[in-house]
Amino acid sequence: MNTAPFIAIEGPIGAGKTTLATMLSQELEIPMINEIVEDNPYLDKFYDNIEEWSFQLEMFFLCHRYKQLEDTTDYFLKKGQPVIADYHIYKNVIFAERTLSQHQLEKYKKIYHLLTDDLQKPNFIIYIKASLPTLLHRIEKRGRPFEKKIETSYLEQLIADYEVAIKQLQEADPELTVVTIDGDSKDFVLNKSDFERIAAHVKELIV
Numbered sequence: 001m002n003t004a005p006f007i008a009i010e011g012p013i014g015a016g017k018t019t020l021a022t023m024l025s026q027e028l029e030i031p032m033i034n035e036i037v038e039d040n041p042y043l044d045k046f047y048d049n050i051e052e053w054s055f056q057l058e059m060f061f062l063c064h065r066y067k068q069l070e071d072t073t074d075y076f077l078k079k080g081q082p083v084i085a086d087y088h089i090y091k092n093v094i095f096a097e098r099t100l101s102q103h104q105l106e107k108y109k110k111i112y113h114l115l116t117d118d119l120q121k122p123n124f125i126i127y128i129k130a131s132l133p134t135l136l137h138r139i140e141k142r143g144r145p146f147e148k149k150i151e152t153s154y155l156e157q158l159i160a161d162y163e164v165a166i167k168q169l170q171e172a173d174p175e176l177t178v179v180t181i182d183g184d185s186k187d188f189v190l191n192k193s194d195f196e197r198i199a200a201h202v203k204e205l206i207v
């Protein structure tokens, strides 16, 4: 059992995880941890050639998130301080299963379990579901040059992978609370009342 509320925002690429995590962190006055993107040395190369760069990229994300979550546990959760993150560590597996060869995946999963089995996991997931047109629109709006190379089929697969993974996480942990947000119809950026409803719901859950 976690010592303090640990909230992860999840969903496929461009769903609005960092945006919502930032807004909730400010509104609820809860510290936020987020993954690095601009300093990632492999993302650009990865989107050029997934097969060639996937192992380096997945290992980079895994090591980075492992260290970040270790620190999060020590500095916040163990002291009873709630935390909000714009990812769940399990997203490593979601992506790795899609990008690695079978041989690489077997090795990767051993390392994943070794590093993460004893880490504190989030007890709340806010899952932003969004359709392909919504994701494409948001990725384009954000305008990261390397993401122009993302194939539509890759995004479609990730949308389906996320549906399966969130169900698996919920089945594996009956104490986990999953709040699903329809990212197509709920606009927490432009519609103040949409955001207020989400924030009120999260506040109720964690008190």
Ligand SMILES: Nc1ncnc2c1ncn2[C@@H]1O[C@H](COP(=O)(O)OP(=O)(O)OP(=O)(O)O)[C@@H](O)[C@H]1O
Pocket: 011, 012, 013, 014, 015, 016, 017, 018, 019, 020, 086, 138, 139, 141, 142, 186, 187, 188, 189, 190
């Ligand atoms: N509900 C929303 N309505 C309109 N625009 C949004 C919404 N949520 C996010 N955006 C915009 O969409 C873009 C992607 O959002 P964001 O970076 O938060 O996504 P993300 O899920 O964290 O992405 P990634 O998977 O790459 O980490 C940003 O430009 C953001 O301003």
Ligand SMILES: Nc1nc(=O)c2ncn([C@H]3C[C@H](O)[C@@H](CO)O3)c2[nH]1
Pocket: 013, 037, 043, 057, 058, 061, 091, 092, 095, 096, 099, 147
């Ligand atoms: N392959 C792969 N594995 C991951 O664990 C992972 N996590 C995020 N991403 C990609 C999505 C955005 O382009 C960008 C920022 O989230 O990085 C990932 N890609």
